[in-house]
Amino acid sequence: MNDPDPLSILAAFGAAEAPDAVPALGGMTLAVAGLILFLLLNAFFVASEFALMKVRGSQLKAGEGVPARTRRKLALARKTVKHVDLYLAACQVGITLSSLALGFLGTFFVVELTAPFLLSVGLGGSASVYGIALAVTFIFFACCQVVFGEFIPKAMAVRHPDKAALATVPLLRFFYTAFKYTGILGLTGGIARFVLKYLLGIDPRSTACTVHSTDELMYLVEESERSRELTRQEAEISRNALELNDMCVKDVMTPRSEVDVMDLTAPFEENWELARKSRHTRFPLVEGDHLDEVKGWVHVKDLLKLVGQDNPDLMSVRRELRVVPDTMPLDSLLTFFLKEHSHFALVVDEFGDSIGLVFLDDVLEQIVGDDIQDEFDQEEMREFVKTGKDTYAVNGAITLFDLADYLPEMDLDCPGVTTLGGYVISRLGYIPEEGEELAIGRYRAVVTGSDGRRITQILLTRLPEEEEE
Incomplete structure (x- = not known):
């Protein structure tokens, strides 16, 4: 006995059922209306899905002068976005059901229209005719669904997610309620959670993620700058703020060798002269000219109150000096300064020894990107100056982090070292004299300034290709 031909079965099915399919739906007009309806529903659910995935909370906030009706829509959209997983599931169910209905109805509709014509022109038997008709149906409705339904x-939802969300959320919430109480969401969601949890080992509690990593935020800033939503300065400040946690106090502090202090054991006139000549307004108050014996700090305005007194006492105007570890991240340091209403703090290492001071300006400079200078800073050595083609004069105190901003290929890393001068000393094993040089990657570093205890200035010259280390 021969096996039945699949096309013969299809032909028999079409011959028996297809002619009565359209009349059963109420005629040609009703069939066309049904096809358009399911195509629009498919487009609606697709737009809703991408609007929910792309819209940001900031886009759904009501500004000044927004009508009350729009405010209610915005509030409804924000409420929907908070439970985005549930509504995305409703979108997926809606897309699937509308696609199936579109294909089912379209099959009988197109077959009914094309089959008589194909038979009349003599294109083979009924099996061939219905095979061709089904192929035409598939291609036609696939194109319609992809173009108009996807x-x-x-594209509209991705381009204007806020407007798309406001337009689709009310009706989407209706469909969500309908799918929920008919049990469709419960059944499909339960099966999906079972497969995710027990077969794939994935936590099914939340599949949507609106949290961005630092790298993703950096990319968003770059894209916003490229599209001119952010100015160059705004983008630079944003990038620096995102990198603030990558640096710690030790990277930006003023070392103890450069700190001006007021000594309780010295005459008041000597301390007053120091304040008068210094560019600072705040001074640590120490005993014995030793930063480890800090008693507090004084402001230059407080010293003015003591001028002219017979026996001025610095302890009478002292203030408490805050202490921070050298490993504190800069974002935590900024929070500390704001909370304590302080402009500087004493820096200590892991052994409790005082190693320098850190100022609020040091943190702000990392955010702004340029040194914050006043009229007293004009004569200070700039940390990085281009002196010629591939030649740079660099302050020995420049941090390795800042150096990498100027010269990305000089991304140096040395445990326990934060400055370029310290890096050179670490590589050489001793404090070099002026004129000594060292090859660092693609550059030759020549010591052009040294005070015998530290390197003050270095000349970097890019090496030719054959001389690179």
Whole structure:
């Protein structure tokens, strides 16, 4: 006995059922209306899905002068976005059901229209005719669904997610309620959670993620700058703020060798002269000219109150000096300064020894990107100056972090070292004299300034290709 031909079965099915399919739906007009309806529903659910995934909370905030009706829509959209997983599931169910309905109805509709014509022109038997008709149906409705049900609504929702969300959320919430109480969401969601948890080992509690990593935020800043939503300065400040946690107090502090202090054991006139000549307004108050014996700090305005007194006492105007570890991240340091209403703090190492001071300006400079200078800073050595082609004069105190901003290829890393001068000393094993040089990657570093205890200035010259280390 021969096996039945699949096309013969299809032909028999079409011959028996297809002619009565359209009349059963109420005629040609009703069939066309049904096809358009399911195509629009497919487009609606696609637009809703991408609008929910792309819209940001900041886009759904009501500004000044927004009508009350729009405010209610915004509030409803924000409420929906908070439970985005549930509504995305409703979108997926809606897309699937509308696609199936579109294909089912379209099959009988197109077959009914094309089959008589194909038979009349003599294109083979009924099996061949219905095979061709089904192929035409598949191609036609696939194109319609992809173009009008996927591409166009997706493009509109991605381009204007806030407007798309406001337009689709009310009706989407209706469909969500309908799918929920008919049990469709419960059944499909339960099966999906079972597969995710027990077969794939994935936590099914939340599949949507609106949290961005630092790298993703950096990319968003770059894209916003490229599209001119952010100015160059705004983008630079944003990038620096995102990198603030990558640096710690030790990277930006003023070392103890450069700190001006007021000594309780010295005459008041000597301390007053120091304040008068210094560019600072705040001074640590120590005993014995030793930063480890800090008693507090004084402001130059407080010293003015003591001028002219017979026996001025610095302890009478002292203030408490805050202490921070050298490993504190800069974002935590900024929070500390704001909370304590302080402009500087004493820096200590892991052994409790005082190693320098850190100022609020040091943190702000990392955010702004340029040194914050006043009229007293004009004569200070700039940390990085281009002196010629591939030649740079660099302050020995420049941090390795800042150096990498100027010269990305000089991304140096040395445990326990934060400055370029310290890096050179670490590589050589001793404090070099002026004129000594060292090859660092693609550059030759020549010591052009040294005070015998530290390197003050270095000349970097880019090496030719054959001389690179």
